[in-house]
């Protein structure tokens with residue numbers, strides 16, 4: 001490419017015209033002064049005509065201008081002329097001056113030619129540059145449109161960038177989760193390993209247990225077979241047991257009958273300071289007889305004192321040292337009879353203070369407990385045992401006081417002012433008392449609570465009326481209903497435990513008013529008891545049960561269908577001799593009675 005400056009046609013024309021102007025004749029002085037200034041003018045013209053181009057083109061223009069300027073500068077200048085030392089033409093040397101001018105013209109013409117050539121070259125270069133420029137402009141346009149496209153893309157990419165940001169944070173979260181999961185996975189793997197090990201152990205254990213199960217199944221089959229055999233044996237043994245129980249009942253009853261359906265036990269209370277008074281003698285050999293000895297002084301003093309002995313025999317005589325347990329042992333046989341379905345009546349007879357209540361109720365301590373709590377205990381324990389043989393029992397308790405031929409409910413818990421009156425009723429051979437509390441009980445404790453309640457009721461009445469308990473009968477009744485559904489056997493009986501009123505006879509002249517009435521009623525009921533027992537013994541057609549409330553109430557428990565036990569309690573003091581004798585006589589009468597064979601209330 002040419003490095004010549006680009007000169008437009010006009011400039012060149014101007015230059016040419018200038019050149020041609022130089023050719024024209026001009027005043028010599030002016031010409032000499034003007035010439036050196038022509039070249040810069042031409043350069044200035046070129047610079048003025050320079051088109052506004054992009055920086056690329058500007059550089060091109062600079063290089064061309066530079067070259068042009070150099071070319072022009074190469075021409076002869078005034079300085080050169082003067083500087084080279086060419087000899088200055090004399091003013092008169094016009095010829096020389098013309099030849100110098102012609103040389104200069106030639107020189108300029110050569111230069112013009114070369115400039116024109118260069119100009120042509122520059123024109124081609126300009127055309128090329130223009131082409132190049134339009135190419136570049138197109139390229140610029142295409143680049144611009146590309147840039148626009150890129151800008152659109154960039155804008156679109158901004159949204160993508162947001163998404164990317166979001167995705168990156170999500171990715172980070174997921175990575176964290178992943179690392180957590182990986183950690184967990186590792187833990188799980190460890191766990192799995194340990195569990196696999198455990199599983200192996202368990203499998204081994206299982207196989208061991210499988211073999212154990214197999215072994216156990218075999219032994220189970222054997223055991224089942226054994227159980228079946230044993231069940232058969234149990235059934236057989238239950239049958240045998242039941243047969244044995246029935247046989248035991250029969251034999252037990254036979255023994256009781258042989259002993260007598262009415263039995264009398266005598267019990268002597270110890271003296272207050274212990275021991276026994278000399279007027280009471282107990283036979284040491286048999287425990288069945290008692291002698292009351294009496295020495296009567298001669299009234300005149302002339303005859304010797306008379307000694308009189310009264311001998312009595314009973315089923316059993318208990319001395320002052322007999323324990324409550326010894327007493328109960330004999331009665332327990334009758335309590336068993338009550339569970340077997342026989343009515344049983346046990347009563348204590350004797351003067352006040354002879355030990356009736358002590359015998360029947362006793363005291364709270366274990367050793368001194370009396371007949372009633374011991375009998376209750378035996379009944380519930382025996383009942384529980386019989387349950388294993390298929391027996392079921394229902395117990396109903398009642399507690400009545402008979403005072404002056406009036407019944408009083410000792411289990412009453414209502415208001416004293418609303419105490420109901422009671423009547424004895426008999427229907428279907430069963431004696432019941434109207435408005436009386438009949439309490440269903442199922443344990444020894446419940447009965448003991450009722451006994452305590454009765455005691456409390458009695459003591460309340462006692463406070464109101466001095467020494468009332470001695471002058472009233474208390475009757476505790478426990479109705480027993482048993483059923484063995486499997487054997488279709490039922491039984492029903494009543495255990496009657498009676499603490500009678502004091503049997504002492506009051507000298508008529510000494511008793512008045514209420515006391516007289518009490519005594520009459522007591523004596524009447526006690527003597528009626530004797531009469532009823534005698535009637536039963538004599539098998540009389542009419543037994544006067546209804547003559548007293550006591551005998552009427554005890555009707556079911558006295559007579560053919562029952563077993564009766566009478567305690568005759570006696571006081572050891574010498575001044576009780578008369579009453580003791582009376583009590584023993586009464587008891588002896590009862591003892592002589594043999595009441596007809598009892599039959600159990602089996603259904």
Ligand SMILES: Nc1ncnc2c1ncn2[C@@H]1O[C@H](COP(=O)(O)OP(=O)(O)OP(=O)(O)O)[C@@H](O)[C@H]1O
Pocket residue numbers: 268269270320350351352353354355356357358359469470471501502569
């Ligand atoms: N066998 C005995 N051993 C020891 N003490 C006895 C015995 N019998 C009775 N007693 C005592 O004698 C006293 C009178 O007895 P208890 O109250 O039982 O007579 P009771 O005949 O029931 O009199 P009551 O007719 O007045 O009720 C009581 O203190 C009692 O503890």
